[in-house]
Amino acid sequence: MTKKLEHEYIAHTERPALTWDEQGQPYSTEYDDVYYSTTDALAETRFVFLDKNNLAARWPHLTHQQTFTVCETGFGAGLNFLATWQLWRSTRPSGRMHFISFEKHPLNSAQIAKALNRWPQFAALSEQLCALYPPSSAPGFHHITLDEGQVQLTLYFGDAKTGLEQLVLAHGAINKIENRSSCIGDKQQLVDAWYFDGFTPAKNPSIWQPCIFTLAAELSKSTTTFATFTSARSVRDAIENAGFKWQKVPGFGLKREMLFGTFEQHPFAQVDPNKAPTTAHRSYRKRNGVQHSWHLQTANSEHQPPKxxxxxxxxxxxxxxxxxxxxxxxxxxxxxxxxxxxxxASSNLQGLVYTRLSLSGNPLSRFNMAAQLYADRFYHSHNFYTTCGEASGVLHLATSNAIEKQLRNIGEQHASTDPNPIFNWVEQQDTEQAVGVSTSTGGLFIRNSGWLNPVxxxxxxxxxxxxxxxxxxxxxxxxxxxxxxxxxxxxxxxxxxxxxxxxxxxxxxxxxxxxxxYLPMRNIRGQVSHLSSHGLSQRLHASVCGAGYIAPAQSGIHCAGASFNLHENTLDLREEDHQFNIDNLASMSKSLTFNPPLTTLDGKVGFRATTPDYFPxxxxxxxxxxxxxxxxxxxxxxxxxxxxxxxxxxxxxxxxxxxxxxxxxxxxxxxxxxxxxxxxxxxxxxxxxxxxxxxxxxxxxxxxxxx
Ligand SMILES: Cc1cc2nc3c(=O)[nH]c(=O)nc-3n(C[C@H](O)[C@H](O)[C@H](O)COP(=O)(O)OP(=O)(O)OC[C@H]3O[C@@H](n4cnc5c(N)ncnc54)[C@H](O)[C@@H]3O)c2cc1C
The missing domain is CATH 3.50.50.60 (FAD/NAD(P)-binding domain)
Structure with missing residues (x-):
């Protein structure tokens, strides 16, 4: 189904090549260009992107269920996002904002913090952004929820063209064309405002190529606006050919001219709805291996957000x-x-926020990585790690040579791009320092992850x-x-x-x-054991998972798990399952040896609803x-x-x-x-x-x- 998509997958992002000037501003040595205007970058951001997209005047009209979507080509150090977020906060609209941005050479969080230092008025926002900012080496989509979900930031680390294609394919903007007679058009939550940004067209032509604007057009509706700092002829032509109507006005500061405008007409609007998709569609759908439309829903003119x-x-x-x-x-x-x-199944005392991590490049491992990173961000940003558990870190033990290779790879990749990486490979002799007890092997330590009480x-x-x-x-x-x-x-x-x-x-x-x-699922029985902590196990200050898992004790009890019983459906606690959990812990660390009387040992039995391909x-x-x-x-x-x-x-x-x-x-x-x-x-x-x-x-x- 998605084999070709896998070819597009890159194992890691491209690092930015940059230097810092005396004012602490980044300069791209690869594109030989500044990240921001050296005069007043914030004023330019406001002048070009916020004002010319008329955001402050449009936002008060949002209803509480509407989402206003801004899409930007080139995240840089996030100045445009912070300025937009700050304006959103001061305008206090009743809807939500979704800010989507693409970045081929992502800065890491320390570099972002350093670059944004120049604007002390953004200190609080910048701190929040950097705390939740994804590892810069991890390619693909990263979603961040801010302000209790009222502001959402989706970053795509990779080529903007690929990211835009993904948005079009996933969303079914194709629907607009294939089913024009029943299209939901403006009611669909497409992009409301485009920021066409990036290094100048002369220095980075790829971000200004015509297909970028064609894809942007597919995600636009009649109320969509755009703005860009450039008025280069090639950009103007590409924007116009894609269906946007532009105006040229004096640019910011010393810049002579800039462009802004609205989306006028879908470039494929004249296509007969009964005919097959256009060549443009066919080619990128084919290239992306998503030639089928079964996942798309026929648009409905009655569509309203649910109340x-x-x-x-x-x-x-x-x-x-x-x-x-x-x-x-x-x-x-x-x-x-x-x-x-x-x-x-959600009735255990403790559960680890855990997926099987690897860079092996199959769809499940990519989903695992995205889900792990998002879950940790989500539980932090909504304070669930402080109210329902603890983000004291999770050590993923290398339970085989193959797994060790995978986990080491992740640690090394992240250490090579981030000065304070989320993922760190820990050698066996250093595990005691990382988690409080010495473990039988080394492992990958996720410092911002942890355990939660599901109830x-x-x-x-x-x-x-x-x-x-x-x-x-x-x-x-x-x-x-x-x-x-x-x-x-x-x-x-x-x-x-x-x-x-x-x-x-x-x-x-x-x-x-x-x-x-008809949905194919089967139940897999599992049992956790409630083990009284002892002198050695009390030293555990982070969670450990390997053959089994264990979290730091709460009120003197570790909730350790968990057995797997494929063909059994009894809810009774079983001694052999307790023994299984205890043996697994002992194999992970000598300090995690427990000898409780099994007949009276407490625990919990549940059923995991599992699918044939392990995706939910x-x-x-x-x-x-x-x-x-x-x-x-x-x-x-x-x-x-x-x-x-x-x-x-x-x-x-x-x-x-x-x-x-x-x-x-x-x-x-x-x-x-x-x-x-x-x-x-x-x-x-x-x-x-x-x-x-x-x-x-x-x-x-x-x-x-x-x-
Ligand atoms: C032993 C064990 C250990 C585990 N450890 C971990 C761990 O460490 N980390 C982790 O991430 N995951 C762990 N899991 C898995 C995790 O618990 C499940 O993935 C998760 O709880 C599933 O949540 P759920 O809401 O889909 O299902 P459930 O929690 O089972 O919720 C389904 C709910 O639907 C209700 N319901 C069903 N039918 C109806 C109906 N017709 N009308 C009304 N209500 C209905 C049920 O009563 C139930 O409350 C573990 C699971 C087990 C069994």
Whole structure:
């Protein structure tokens, strides 16, 4: 499905080649150009980008559910972003801002901090940005939520053209063209304002090539504006050919002229909607390996952001979904069939924010890295690490030579670009200093990661005035009326709740709802052991994972785990599982040897809902039979794309299948889900979107002639 996308993958970013002048300003030796104007860069930013896009006048008109999207080509040290963020804060609009920026040669957080030092008025914002700024060596999308989610920053570390293509492909702007007759046009949350920035066209022509503006046009609507500091002829022509109408005005300071304007017309607007996509589309879709459209939904002219939502399931997935929707102004009814939150797999005392990390370049390892980085940022920025756990670091032990190689690689890569890297390789002899006890092997230490109490986290996430929790509420059926309203009903038809949209977060029990019954998941039983701490284990001040895992003791108890039982479904605690957990800890460190009486040892049993490809299932729910009918052609010719969008229940979404990684996967997966629900540009790579997509199994099964 996404093989070709993998060719586009780069294992690490390109480092910036720069020097610093006497004022502490960066200068690119590669492009032989300044990052900022040497006179008054902030005034220029405001003059060119903020004023000419008319932001201060446009923002007060936003409704509380609208997102204003700014897209910038060239993040540099983030001055444009900080100036925009500061203006947003002082304007206090009721909506949200999503700022997307591309950077091929990302500075690291120390360099960003140094460059922004020149503007003391931004000290607080700069500090927040730098604290959450991603490792500069990690390519791809990085999403950062600020101001309680009211401001979002998506950084793409890599080539701007590739990043823009990803946005177009993931979002389905193609929808605008292929289904023009039913396109949602201006209601879709495309880009509202473009900042065409970067080193000058003469010094870095690649960021000003015509395809950049063609892609920008595909993400634009009739109210979209743009501004750029240059008025170079080649740029003007490219902008005009892409469908933007420009005006030339005197530039800032000594610069003679600059351009700004609006998006006038989609360059493909004249295309017959019944015909196949244009050559331009075909070529970059082909190049990116995303030639299919099954993941896209047919646009709906009635599309409105939801005001109300039902979330079914009060575990990590449901709590994250409810939280994210509430922050977007949606009134949520959370239905949980148990008498309280976090009753299923999310009921442990401690869980590690953990994924299997490697640079091996397969889609799962890329998702793991993106999810790990986002989860740690998310739990920090919302203070969950202080209220529901501890970000005291996690040591990933090298449990085999192959894993050691992978983990060392990550540590070395990050150490080579960041002076204070998030990931550090720790030799075996140094592990005691890193985590408090000496471990059997070295490992990769993630300094800003940690453990969380999932029960407390579910409570904290759902503690919001827009969330109503209904317990003892078993949603056995879902129905939609002619107006599109969803109803959750009990087995005997009693109405539990109604809302504009429904998000199913019931782990493997999604199988009991008719609309999601076919989703392939199986339960894997697991048991954690509650071990009383002892003199040596009390020295543990960070979490360790290897064959098993353990976190620093809370109230004298370590919650250590976890066993894997594939074909068992008993909820009873088992002595052999306790022994399994204890043996694993002993193999990780002599200091983590425990000898409790197994017969009375406490613990917890749960079931991990696991998918065949280990990705969770997150996104819109396909209408199975219609999907199979529409894409029946794949049974005969799997490789020939069928240029049609998929049939999906309008307003029905699912977020399940988190396996052993609920704490690390739910933040990013939920963020992507909300971007889908609101039609916003995605904060994740297209390949990840397709790997999370609920319809992926139907598509694969059709192409393999299994259904
Ligand atoms: C032993 C063990 C150890 C683990 N350790 C870790 C760890 O260290 N780190 C980590 O990240 N992950 C860990 N996990 C995995 C993690 O717990 C799961 O990925 C996560 O809890 C899944 O959350 P969920 O919301 O999808 O499912 P659940 O927590 O199972 O929540 C589903 C909820 O839906 C409710 N529900 C179901 N059907 C209905 C219905 N029809 N109507 C209303 N409500 C319904 C259920 O009652 C339940 O509360 C562990 C799992 C186990 C079993």
């Amino acid at each position: 109300t939502a039902i979330v079914i399931g009060g575990g990590l997935a449901g709590a994250h979904a409810a939280h994210a929707l509430a922050l977007r102004g949606v009134n949520v009814t959370l239905l949980e069939r148990a008498p309280n939150l976090a009753n299923g 407390q986290l579910c409570h904290a996430l759902t503690n919001h005035p827009r969330i109503t929790k209904l317990f003892n509420s078993d949603a056995a059926q879902l129905q939609q009326d002619a107006h599109g309203q969803w109803f959750a009903l009990t087995n005997d038809g009693h109405k539990l709740a109604s809302a504009d949209i429904t998000v199913i977060c019931t782990a493997r029990d999604a199988k009991h709802l008719a609309q999601t019954a 299932i997150v996104g819109p729910v396909p209408i199975r039979d219609e999907f199979c009918e529409r894409f029946a052609g794949y049974r005969k010719r799997a490789a020939t794309p069928i240029p049609q969008t998929g049939p999906y229940y309008r307003g029905l979404y699912v977020s399940v299948g988190y396996g052993s990684r609920g704490l690390a996967y739910t933040p990013l997966a939920t963020e992507s889900l909300c971007h889908s629900i609101f039609g916003e540009l995605q904060p994740i790579a297209t390949e990840t979107l397709l790997h999370l997509h609920p319809a992926r199994f139907l598509f694969r099964d059709l192409t393999r002639n299994r259904i």
